[in-house]
Amino acid sequence: NAGVTQTPKFRVLKTGQSMTLLCAQDMNHEYMYWYRQDPGMGLRLIHYSVGEGTTAKGEVPDGYNVSRLKKQNFLLGLESAAPSQTSVYFCASSPSGGVAGVPGELFFGEGSRLTVL
């Protein structure tokens, strides 16, 4: 019953450093997403993927890159971390289908807390 697994769960970076967050899902879902959650704000979509080999920008994509080389994995990269990227990052997946591309239920990982000093 793994569901959606994120690694690492915690990370502290210095400004300018790079890192990659890994998301893995074992539910054979087509759609995968990366969100960030900041205090007092709703979850905001960074990037998403509607299938293996595809990626698309979300609401707040600047400063992030993603890759979906395998269906079960979705990687989020920060090339040059900035203090504004201090946040909790959530990966989610959902099965394909839905109306006009609108996804169904999202299954979330437990989050990755990133601090950029």
Place this chain on the structure above:
Amino acid sequence: KNQVEQSPQSLIILEGKNCTLQCNYTVSPFSNLRWYKQDTGRGPVSLTIMTFSENTKSNGRYTATLDADTKQSSLHITASQLSDSASYICVVSSLEYGNKLVFGAGTILRVKS
């Protein structure tokens, strides 16, 4: 602009009491509305989904209502338990392709013994 507003921002109630959380949205055209529960340090988990034609849906002690005319939804929790302490997030999706999901900021509920 598509928005989802939740109220109250936070709420403290005694164990065993009932409470109601509100969600107002301006998302259009409307597809569905979900309520998620997010325990501290965990990812959100779906509680219920409301589509345009549904007025009320229950999931155990949780009952969600939807008024698509006034664009309002509520989540009623009956006989609260300590385990209900969490953030409750309202998420509205649109029929418009490319307009994925709009998240509310959540209501933080604390149940005291």
